Amino acid sequence: MPIFRYPELPVDGLLRLAARRDPAACAVRTAHGLRTFAELDARADRFAAYLEHALGRRGARVGVANTLDEDFAAAYYGTLRSGNTVVLLNPLVRAAGLRHVCEDAAVETAFVPTATAEQLVKMADRLPLLRAVVVTDAPDGIVPCDALPLSVALDSAPPAPPRPRAAFDPDTEACVQFTTGTTGRPKGVRLTHRNLVANAAQTAAAHRLDADAVTLNHLPLYQPMHLNSAVYAGACQVLCPCPRPAAALDLADRTGATHLYTLPARLHQLAADLRFAEGPAGAGLPDPLPGRPGRLTVVLSGGSALAPADARLLGERLGVPVLQGYGMAELSPLTHSQRPDGVTGTGSVGAPVPGTECRVVDPGTGVPLGPGETGEVQVRGPQLMAGYLGEGGPPVAEGGWFSTGDVGRTGPDGQLFLVDRLDDVFSYDSELVSPTAVEAVVAADPRVEDCVVVGWPDPVHGAVVWLGIVLADPTAPGLLDVLDSIVEGANARLAPHEQIRRVEVLDAVPRSPTGKPERRSLRRGLRRRAAAEAGA
Template sequence: MNQGSEKLWHAQYPEDIPITIDYDKKPLHDYLKERASKHPKMKALYFVGKELTFEEVYTQSKKIAAYLQSLGVEKGDRVAIMLPNTPQAVISYYGVLLAGGIVVQTNPLYQERELEYQVQDSGAKVIICLDILLPKVSNVKETTGLEHVIVTQIKEYLPFPKNLIYPYVQKKQYNLVVKLEESSDTHLWNKILQKNNVQIKEYDIDPQEDLALLQYTGGTTGYPKGVMLTHYNLVANGLMSIAWLGKREEQDIVLGVLPFFHVYGMTTVMNYSIMTGAKMILLPKFEPEDVLKTIEKQRPTVFPGAPTIYIALLNHPKVKQFDLSSVNACVSGSAPLPSEVQEQFEKITNGNLVEGYGLTESSPVTHSNFLKLRRVNGSVGVPWPDTDARIMDMETMEEVEPGEIGEIAVKGPQVMKGYWNREEETNNVLKDGWLFTGDIGYMDEKGYFYVVDRKKDMIIAGGYNIYPREVEEVLYEFEGIQEVVIAGIPDPYRGETVKAYVVAKQGWDLNEEELDVFCRKRLAAYKVPRIYEFMDELPKTAVGKILRRKLVEEDKKKMETAASESV
């Protein structure tokens, strides 16, 4: 940790953001306990018309904790949570921590193979899931170490009459009705909350050593790895978030569109809200019109998101009909934020939208632009308090001078303990406390950092290094483009060639010729896309990150099929 030592970027810090922070050495769940004690009646959650106070969230979390302990969960045991953004997701998360357990966040969209792998790898004893996911969970139970399943339903936190209507909506939407029956290994959420037992065994937690979370990476390079994040990692990144957003006079209202099963939403929405006493608005899935309506009615002030979320809202045909002026702070992550998107989104809200940077292995945020200062165009900002960062030569592993390109390495109290049961892979990325991110970038003379691209995404065409982000930024300037991703695909002559996958804005009819002319005026010839594919939508992760690798893999399969057919 670079506590207090002067760095180039510290000269850019405004007076109200500290260079160093005094971190609480206490478990993450203590913040919920304190909020419930000091402000018991303050609203903590809003979900489709239903509100819960901090006291209610804490009491219900304790009931879940007590029940988990009655099932045999002890300190260090893993409990999987497979839920969208619902009150149960927040209550389960803090319930597991209160029980002394380690949370294993599990994507509700996982197929059985993915779920089976994650449960086996983490060694989770218990899983908490929605009723519609129970068949999937049941199918993997026999091949994993799962001993118990706790099942909940969306309707349990819906106000009347929505709670009566929802089962019919669910049946129509998913064509699935799950009959819930309590058994020795299947437990019903609503029955647990009816119990009076809130007595829990309190374990001594060493925040810097004891894990709070196993957060699995996306697995773009082989099998997903469980990132080991301690209580201290998560508390530190939460306190950094609070310092970065600055002093806020009233109770903030935070829009929870980002999924909590992803570390970005978990830190910047859920943990931030609990730590500051903000109210969370929970949205179980991203539907642009629902988000616009929610902003107008519920008046959120903080809206963490991803570029694809802001792009979808900007391109909604009714966007100008909604009052979005309550939003004053947005930090975008998970993918590069095009300048055009930032400027347009700031015009329709009352707030500032800035780009940040981080990764699962750092809880996740390490860098951001300042909210109260103009964003430095194309930059992901400067390192957060107590966070050190360097650009390292990719061959010599020595630090390079400002302006030179290399691999970004970071160091700070938010950096993971390592990968779960993967010592060799941990040693590959953690060296003397430095986390080697796999991202290519540079730092300017003022200490602002720029991400050029993922090391694995860099295109080498005809001996030239081409960074997809640079080409994407150019194409985003073209008025008719809604979304674009650039990738390198195999080419027998150049090694790789540049391909653009493009989604047009509604009402636009794009063609290769006009985009080629546009790019050639702005890019060196070797960087200009040689191939364009126009698509209705781009494949994305749950948090809105475009799956570049999936597009490339599909193209490779098409080429292989075509080659075999021509033989």
């Protein structure tokens, strides 16, 4: 594999470098205006000065809520510049999850929006290490008791710039990001400066980012991958907090966006709207559907699987490739991406990003498998985490390979095709069943709005397919006949071990903030019900 080179500098050095290279260039654009790289760099200095003053030392962990706001970028780089570690606080999680993160990571100061600050203040007696809560969005300075408005906090810091580092080690901890917890309690992933800088360079190379690029961030949260890669490239970032796909396309057109980052669920909604618009009436849509934004060159999706049919339809209608990527918190996070000059809608998550190696192994023996053979995906590269909180170094196989827990196969050209999570796959007799493979067949039926598959415990076969389904028209007459017809049509295209044996109508599929089905909670409920049925 060719040698992949990336700069050995602290993560906040990416911003400092961008500010020196082109200080007047746009770094972040929001509904309130734009901030140049020089302005963002200066604001990061203010955050750093406040933390040096408030903490009086380096090496602490600072919670930063990754809201889709320019102050996340300033707090993120400012925390790192002050010699402390960023702990990402998801503002969408409930109180119990927030407490778990703050306890496990020993958070001492937190920069959070008002709603999150209220939760932290209420549990302050159970978080003895938390010394300060700073509210980043306080209207007119109104904040919860025992919290500080951001403006007051920053004004309390001395005007001097932060002290320079005495020495820099790229392998020191920079960020702690907690896993989604879909297969267990969320774990703190320790990422180093090397991990994050390398992945910024890898992402920028894979996505073809440069100083002329304008990236539109249409995600519910501000992820460091998108922030770091754009700053590394000197690209402008446009933040779009509105969840409506049509609004994102309109903003992309008005701001000259070249790269649009969004979620598969939002692309699915847009594809569904496009299909509806092609019908006889073409009316009743929540938004008018704009055409392709003028400078747009690519749409990029990640976090969960994007249906190939959606990618193909959107690619045709927008006239640009709609691409899928793959990664996880433990890998900073990106490891694979389809390339902008590739083919849309193949079902692949792409080839490894520069400096990354991937292989598929037999999950029982660890023996590497050839192209087309299905097994567990393993990855290695400079973006591999330092380890989990409290667990030392990362769990790796011989040769430094990290086992992802995902099941997949590679094509002859190195493209990776994911099948499922190792924990989500279940056995019917001796055959493995992939829930996502069954879901893809069911979802192709236009009467299905959404669906999820989990294994229902079975004393004879091990487990059978249970299907939870959200109907596109739940008020249609003959509900049982509709369900029977959907299941019959799907089973006709499924292998014997994949046959749907149980089906239920759901109001909605439970999903994580990134759009992944919450199979773990569904499995718990089904096990209880299966046990109750067996004992009846």
